[in-house]
Amino acid sequence: MATHIIPAVPPDLRELEIKRTELETLEVELTQGELELATLKGELLAFERHYLRIVGIRQAELDEIEAQVLEMLSRFSPEDSEAIEQARHARGQAQESAEATGFVRDLPEEREHFEPSVDLKQCYREIAKLIHPDLAIDDQERALRTLLMAEANLAYQKGDQAHLRRILLHWKHNPQSLKGEDAGAQLARIICRITQIKERLSAIQTETEEFNVSELYQLKIQVDEAALHGTDLLATMAEHLDHQVAEFRQRLADLVSMYSESLL
Amino acid sequence: MLELEQMESDTSPKRDWMVLSPGSRLVLYASGLARRALELAREVHSALDITVSQDGDGHYLTIGEAIQVALTGARIHVRPGIYTESLVIDKPLEIIGEGSVGEIVIESLNSACITMLAEKALVCNLTLKGQAGHLDQAAVEVPGGQLGLEGCDITSTGNGVRVYGSTANPILRRCKIHHTERRGIYFSRKSSGIVEDCEIFSNLNSGVVIDLGSDPHIQCCRIHDGHQSGVVVTKNGAGLIEGCDIYRNMTPGIFINLGGNPLIRSCKLHHGSNGIVITDQGKGTIEDCDIYKNELSGIGISQSGNPIIRRCRIHDGRQQGILVTEEGGGTVEDCDIFGNTSPGVYITLKGNPRISTCRIHDGQQSGILVTEEGAGLVEACDIFGNAYPGVVVERKGDPLIRNCRIHHGRSNGIGFIEHALGVVEDSDIFNNAYAGIGIKQESNPEIRHCAIYSGKGGGILVTEQGAGKIEDCDIFKNDSHGVAIRQKGHPLIRHCRIRNGKAYGVHVSEKGGGMVEECTLSFNALGSWYLQPGSWTRSQGNRA
Numbered sequence: 001m002a003t004h005i006i007p008a009v010p011p012d013l014r015e016l017e018i019k020r021t022e023l024e025t026l027e028v029e030l031t032q033g034e035l036e037l038a039t040l041k042g043e044l045l046a047f048e049r050h051y052l053r054i055v056g057i058r059q060a061e062l063d064e065i066e067a068q069v070l071e072m073l074s075r076f077s078p079e080d081s082e083a084i085e086q087a088r089h090a091r092g093q094a095q096e097s098a099e100a101t102g103f104v105r106d107l108p109e110e111r112e113h114f115e116p117s118v119d120l121k122q123c124y125r126e127i128a129k130l131i132h133p134d135l136a137i138d139d140q141e142r143a144l145r146t147l148l149m150a151e152a153n154l155a156y157q158k159g160d161q162a163h164l165r166r167i168l169l170h171w172k173h174n175p176q177s178l179k180g181e182d183a184g185a186q187l188a189r190i191i192c193r194i195t196q197i198k199e200r201l202s203a204i205q206t207e208t209e210e211f212n213v214s215e216l217y218q219l220k221i222q223v224d225e226a227a228l229h230g231t232d233l234l235a236t237m238a239e240h241l242d243h244q245v246a247e248f249r250q251r252l253a254d255l256v257s258m259y260s261e262s263l264l
Numbered sequence: 265m266l267e268l269e270q271m272e273s274d275t276s277p278k279r280d281w282m283v284l285s286p287g288s289r290l291v292l293y294a295s296g297l298a299r300r301a302l303e304l305a306r307e308v309h310s311a312l313d314i315t316v317s318q319d320g321d322g323h324y325l326t327i328g329e330a331i332q333v334a335l336t337g338a339r340i341h342v343r344p345g346i347y348t349e350s351l352v353i354d355k356p357l358e359i360i361g362e363g364s365v366g367e368i369v370i371e372s373l374n375s376a377c378i379t380m381l382a383e384k385a386l387v388c389n390l391t392l393k394g395q396a397g398h399l400d401q402a403a404v405e406v407p408g409g410q411l412g413l414e415g416c417d418i419t420s421t422g423n424g425v426r427v428y429g430s431t432a433n434p435i436l437r438r439c440k441i442h443h444t445e446r447r448g449i450y451f452s453r454k455s456s457g458i459v460e461d462c463e464i465f466s467n468l469n470s471g472v473v474i475d476l477g478s479d480p481h482i483q484c485c486r487i488h489d490g491h492q493s494g495v496v497v498t499k500n501g502a503g504l505i506e507g508c509d510i511y512r513n514m515t516p517g518i519f520i521n522l523g524g525n526p527l528i529r530s531c532k533l534h535h536g537s538n539g540i541v542i543t544d545q546g547k548g549t550i551e552d553c554d555i556y557k558n559e560l561s562g563i564g565i566s567q568s569g570n571p572i573i574r575r576c577r578i579h580d581g582r583q584q585g586i587l588v589t590e591e592g593g594g595t596v597e598d599c600d601i602f603g604n605t606s607p608g609v610y611i612t613l614k615g616n617p618r619i620s621t622c623r624i625h626d627g628q629q630s631g632i633l634v635t636e637e638g639a640g641l642v643e644a645c646d647i648f649g650n651a652y653p654g655v656v657v658e659r660k661g662d663p664l665i666r667n668c669r670i671h672h673g674r675s676n677g678i679g680f681i682e683h684a685l686g687v688v689e690d691s692d693i694f695n696n697a698y699a700g701i702g703i704k705q706e707s708n709p710e711i712r713h714c715a716i717y718s719g720k721g722g723g724i725l726v727t728e729q730g731a732g733k734i735e736d737c738d739i740f741k742n743d744s745h746g747v748a749i750r751q752k753g754h755p756l757i758r759h760c761r762i763r764n765g766k767a768y769g770v771h772v773s774e775k776g777g778g779m780v781e782e783c784t785l786s787f788n789a790l791g792s793w794y795l796q797p798g799s800w801t802r803s804q805g806n807r808a
Binding site: 041044045048051052055056059093096097100214215216218219222223226230231232233235236237239240241 | 337
């Protein structure tokens with residue numbers, strides 16, 4: 001039986017290897033986690049834009065007219081503190097709706113659903129794996145990674161794969177991505193990265209759970225479920241609001257007329 | 265992460281690399297606006313599912329109220345009860361009867377039960393009893409839109425369902441439309457729609473009427489016991505009538521006139537007056553139908569009616585299989601016409617059809633009767649086993665019969681009587697009980713290039729002043745004379761082969777006349793010629 005001589009591995013290097021393996025596993029988890037979170041946010045963003053276009057704009061219009069009606073009513077009863085409070089509250093609500101929807105009209109028409117392709121997801125995964133800010137070794141590098149990652153997120157949500165590829169290319173040509181280190185320094189850096197990644201994974205989980213219980217997400221679920229039964233819930237909500245807008249407009253016109261008469 | 269406005273619950277450190285442009289902010293997340301949106305969605309969703317009950321355990325007592333508040337796409341459930349209402353559907357919604365259809369009744373008073381004004385709606389499982397406000401009014405009025413009507417029971421003092429206008433396109437499935445005092449379903453003014461698996465019966469007028477350019481599909485329906493026709497297609501109406509069972513209607517199962525042009529396919533028409541009538545410039549294509557046991561003709565064509573009839577079985581009628589009269593036309597192809605009490609095909613009064621590749625057999629009278637100046641082309645038909653002559657031509661009837669087989673009849677193969685005309689060419693006439701061809705009473709047909717053989721009563725009999733021109737025929741193996749000329753019959757027989765008969769080749773008696781020229785007479789058992797004294801048939805250039 002032949003005797004093999006197994007070369008001894010220095011303790012630092014063995015530790016480095018173990019940690020590197022752990023890091024690799026965590027990096028995979030991290031990129032997948034980031035991808036899923038970014039996808040969820042992309043879906044919510046697309047849904048919200050769609051909602052605002054179909055319903056939000058009408059809601060803002062209704063809030064505005066309702067505020068005007070209540071303000072008109074409060075003018076009829078300047079002593080009525082409840083009416084004044086109602087008008088004030090309605091005005092606040094109208095303002096909030098207007099702010100939320102004001103920018104929607106100027107946005108280009110977007111997709112109704114966010115449905116990233118397999119290639120797009122793969123590209124994003126690669127970027128997250130290489131550029132994630134939690135992999136930075138110093139503040140300067142972190143700043144660069146943060147910038148690029150933000151850009152990558154935007155490109156991902158727009159489905160802009162070409163831009164994602166440009167970011168990747170840019171990173172690969174960045175000298176900071178090719179830094180050399182000795183074993184000890186590498187081990188320290190890997191341990192630091194592992195800690196950062198674990199923190200980030202925990203944060204991703206928290207954020208995902210928060211999204212899932214949010215009212216916006218619940219609204220999306222309700223709309224999706226209605227669609228499964230052949231009902232376009234957003235269109236129906238819009239129709240409902242249109243009726244209300246018409247009613248409040250009429251009411252406002254009546255009040256304006258009454259107010260004018262009372263001034264004569 | 266994305267910049268989340270007013271994200272009160274965000275305890276994680278701010279991820280500034282996720283902060284994007286203003287266009288990609290989630291503005292509703294965790295805000296009061298999202299809460300309001302969700303509440304509105306829930307409120308709207310509840311207005312999409314409404315229950316109507318007369319017992320007070322629903323959202324509303326009347327269906328009309330429910331329709332008024334319903335949002336687009338709403339479903340209104342109707343519990344059992346008698347609802348005296350006239351419903352106007354002016355938005356897309358569904359009205360669904362819950363329970364036994366007979367217990368959920370909508371009764372109108374002097375108006376329609378349902379008037380459809382929306383683009384699309386669905387009505388299921390209701391009994392609709394219409395009391396019409398005017399003559400034409402229906403229990404269900406569809407002036408436009410796609411109304412789905414499923415599993416409903418519809419009666420009316422006017423029409424059952426009235427569909428009119430080019431945007432009207434209802435779909436009726438599994439409905440019963442019956443005992444109306446006018447039409448069951450009336451498609452008018454370029455309307456369309458689908459009627460599928462419905463039962464339309466006992467209506468005082470016709471079951472289905474299609475007029476003024478309407479083009480519906482009537483599929484797999486049972487249309488019966490009407491006091492008038494099963495289906496009427498008139499005034500340029502069209503439509504597809506497919507897989508229907510149409511029976512026991514008092515006037516024709518299907519009646520087509522005035523440019524009506526439907527496609528009728530795979531239907532059964534039976535036990536009615538006529539099966540189908542096409543008249544007054546009616547058209548239509550009738551394919552693969554089974555038309556039987558009708559009191560009058562299976563198919564009647566008159567007054568420039570001009571249908572195409574293909575691959576149909578027309579049989580066991582109490583009168584003719586097909587009657588073509590009063591200048592009716594049409595094309596009849598590949599049909600099986602048999603067992604009818606009167607002639608299988610009856611062409612009269614200048615009727616002029618084309619009958620092609622049909623089997624006309626086992627009739628209780630003749631296979632084809634052409635009379636009263638009837639004409640027509642009969643080609644490549646197989647005519648056999650009829651009780652009277654396979655073909656009878658009489659009274660100035662003048663058909664062209666070509667490439668036919670006329671055989672095994674219980675009388676003559678072809679009989680020309682009472683001033684009949686016509687041409688028979690390239691046909692085989694054989695094995696008939698009487699003479700293959702009989703010509704009498706001043707009839708004067710042309711027979712050419714025919715084979716006339718194995719007749720039990722001879723090849724050709726010309727009698728009672730009958731005439732005719734018989735050329736290039738092969739007359740053989742007949743049980744009696746090849747040609748018999750009697751009672752002043754006077755044909756011209758030319759270039760024929762008269763052979764192998766069991767009696768004379770030519771037998772002339774009782775002042776028979778005419779001319780036999782350039783014929784070959786051979787191997788006839790009793791001889792080539794018999795000329796009774798007093799007869800005067802001339803012979804010229806014949807070979808014995």
